[in-house]
Amino acid sequence: MSNANSDEFLPLSDAEFHILLILAGREHHGYAIMKTINEHPDISYFLGPATLYRTIRRLLERSLIEEIGDRPDQENDDERRRYYRLSGAGHRVMVSETERLSKLVSIAKDWGLGLGASA
Amino acid sequence: MTDIPLSWNKRTDLRVFRFLLKLFPEDFLEEYEYWLIQTFKDQINDTASRKEYFSLWVKVFLDLVKNAILERVNRFSINNHPALADVLWILGFSLLYVFTSHWWNSYGQRIFRPLENTPFGQSAWSGLVSSAMMGFVIGLSQWVFIRKHIHFNWAWPFATGIFYSVGGFLSRGIDYYIFTNLHKFEVLCKLSVYHANFHSTVQQYLFPLIKAYFVSLSQVLFLPKSRFRWLWIPVNLIAWLGSRQLTIYLYRSFYRVGPFNNWDVFGDIAEGLILAVFLRMLFTMVELEGKSGEMAGELTSA
Numbered sequence: 001m002s003n004a005n006s007d008e009f010l011p012l013s014d015a016e017f018h019i020l021l022i023l024a025g026r027e028h029h030g031y032a033i034m035k036t037i038n039e040h041p042d043i044s045y046f047l048g049p050a051t052l053y054r055t056i057r058r059l060l061e062r063s064l065i066e067e068i069g070d071r072p073d074q075e076n077d078d079e080r081r082r083y084y085r086l087s088g089a090g091h092r093v094m095v096s097e098t099e100r101l102s103k104l105v106s107i108a109k110d111w112g113l114g115l116g117a118s119a
Numbered sequence: 120m121t122d123i124p125l126s127w128n129k130r131t132d133l134r135v136f137r138f139l140l141k142l143f144p145e146d147f148l149e150e151y152e153y154w155l156i157q158t159f160k161d162q163i164n165d166t167a168s169r170k171e172y173f174s175l176w177v178k179v180f181l182d183l184v185k186n187a188i189l190e191r192v193n194r195f196s197i198n199n200h201p202a203l204a205d206v207l208w209i210l211g212f213s214l215l216y217v218f219t220s221h222w223w224n225s226y227g228q229r230i231f232r233p234l235e236n237t238p239f240g241q242s243a244w245s246g247l248v249s250s251a252m253m254g255f256v257i258g259l260s261q262w263v264f265i266r267k268h269i270h271f272n273w274a275w276p277f278a279t280g281i282f283y284s285v286g287g288f289l290s291r292g293i294d295y296y297i298f299t300n301l302h303k304f305e306v307l308c309k310l311s312v313y314h315a316n317f318h319s320t321v322q323q324y325l326f327p328l329i330k331a332y333f334v335s336l337s338q339v340l341f342l343p344k345s346r347f348r349w350l351w352i353p354v355n356l357i358a359w360l361g362s363r364q365l366t367i368y369l370y371r372s373f374y375r376v377g378p379f380n381n382w383d384v385f386g387d388i389a390e391g392l393i394l395a396v397f398l399r400m401l402f403t404m405v406e407l408e409g410k411s412g413e414m415a416g417e418l419t420s421a
Contacts, residue, residue, distance in 0.1 A: 030154055031161045048182025049158040050143075053151040054190065082154065 006092040015055040029081035064090035142187035212264045213391030219260035223253045247284050254283020268402045269341040278337040286333035290326045331359035343405040354397045362390035
C-alpha cells in the first residue's frame with residue numbers, strides 16, 4: 001500500500017486511532033487494548049467492548065491490523081485470548097494520520113492555541 | 120465507599136449483558152459474541168468499587184446501544200442491499216422525468232413566446248417543433264438513466280422528440296376532426312357528465328393514448344433484445360392513461376383545494392414510476408438472461 005492509498009483511510013475515527021496507537025507499541029489482545037486506553041492517564045477516551053470489536057473487525061477488513069496465532073505473553077495468559085498486531089499498511093496509515101494531526105496542531109499553535117494559551 | 124463483591128451478581132451482570140447483545144445483528148454476534156462477553160467479564164472482574172461498577176455499566180450500556188444502532192444502520196447500505204440500488208434508480212428516473220416535464224410546461228416552452236406573433240408562431244410548424252422539443256427533453260431525462268442499457272443510445276432523445284411530435288400532431292388532428300365533424304358524437308362519447316365540476320371527454324384520453332403509442336413504438340427499437348421488450352408499448356399506454364385518470368380523480372375529489380393543473384404532478388409521478396419499474400425489471404431480466412446464456416455456453420464447452 002502506497003502513501004496515496006493509505007490516505008484513503010484518513011481521517012481515522014477516535015476508536016481506530018487509539019487502537020492502532022496501542023498496537024503500534026506491541027501486540028495486544030482485545031481486553032488489553034481496551035484496558036490500556038481506558039486506564040491511560042493521558043487518554044481521555046472510553047472504549048467500550050462493542051466499539052472495540054466493531055473497530056477491530058473494520059481494521060481487519062482493511063488489513064490495517066492482523067491477528068496472530070502465537071501468544072506473546074504465554075505465562076500471564078489464558079487460551080481464550082486473540083492477539084492483534086499492526087500490519088505494514090496499518091503502520092503507514094498511522095504515520096500519515098500522525099502527520100495530518102501534527103500539521104493541525106502546528107496550525108493551532110500558529111493561531112495562538114498552543115500550550116498555555118487561555119481564552 | 121464500600122467495595123462490591125462481584126462474584127454474587129456476576130451471573131446477573133452477564134445475563135443482562137447477553138440480553139443487550141441481542142440488539143446486534145446475528146452474523147456480528149456469531150463472530151464476536153464470545154469475545155464481547157469475555158471482555159465484559161474481565162471488565163467486571165477489574166472493577167474495585169461500587170462507583171466504578173455503576174459507571175462501567177452506564178458506559179457499557181451506552182456503548183452497546185450506540186454500536187447496535189450503527190451496526191444495523193450500516194447493514195442498510197447499497198453494498199448489503201443490492202435491491203436498494205434498484206429502488207434508488209426507480210426513484211431517480213421518476214423524479215427526473217416529472218421534473219423535466221414540469222420544467223418544460225412551466226418554463227421551457229417560454230422560448231417559443233417571442234415567436235407567437237410571427238408567421239412561424241401561427242403556423243402548424245410551431246406546434247410540431249414545440250412538441251418535438253418537449254419530447255426531446257423528456258427523452259433526454261430518460262436517457263440519463265438508461266443510456267448504458269439501450270442500443271444506438273444517443274438517438275433515444277431525438278427519436279422520442281420526433282415521435283412525440285408526430286403523436287401530438289395526429290392526436291390534434293383527430294381532436295380537430297371530432298370537434299368539427301362529429302360534435303354530436305363527442306357529446307355522446309363523454310365518459311362522464313359533469314361531476315364535481317369536471318367532465319371527461321374522449322379527447323382527453325385519446326390525446327395521451329396516441330402520443331404514448333407513437334413514442335413507445337419508436338423507443339421499443341432501442342430497448343435490449345428480449346421477448347418482453349414489446350410490453351413497453353402497453354406499459355406506456357397504461358402509464359399515460361393511468362396518469363390522466365389519477366389526475367382527474369384527484370381533481371374531482373379535491374377540486375376545492377386547487378385547479379386541475381395542480382394535480383397533474385401526481386399523475387406524472389405515477390406515470391414515471393410505472394415506466395421506471397418496467398424498465399428496471401426489463402434491464403434486470405436481460406442481465407439475468409445474458410448470465411444464464413453464458414453459463415449454458417460454459418457448460419456446453421466443458
